[in-house]
């Protein structure tokens with residue numbers, strides 16, 4: 078059983094997120110998502126539209142996602158990878174290089190972001206549509 082992990086806020090779930098999760102799952106048989114809590118988001122300067130529980134329910138409904146765990150700190154990744162015996166850590170390319178320190182305990186993969194879509198773009202477009 079090859080296990081994969083990724084982390085994020087996944088607010089206003091959109092096809093860019095789905096595309097990331099689909100490709101991440103392809104690296105193994107079991108995909109864990111570390112989902113940013115509302116408190117952790119505040120630390121990222123983000124306020125998600127959907128609550129943690131709402132975002133968790135959406136992710137758990139996806140065929141690519143096997144387990145959702147809370148992401149509460151930047152530092153938890155190493156412990157998560159060891160605890161869940163993760164083989165591959167995957168993030169979008171906007172994070173390229175940021176988590177290379179984990180490469181002593183797992184494969185670290187950065188996948189190209191899906192262009193033209195983001196939760197903030199959705200919010201912005203909805204606010205400014207006439």
Ligand code: C2G
Pocket residue numbers: 084085086087088093094097113148151167168169170171172188189190191192193194195
């Ligand atoms: N993503 C993507 N393409 C997009 C938008 C997002 O591939 N058009 C990817 C991001 O690169 C990330 C994942 O989808 O890997 C989740 O994106 P966010 O919810 O924006 O996550 P972020 O705020 O980057 O938080 O500890 C890591 C952080 O929690 C990541």
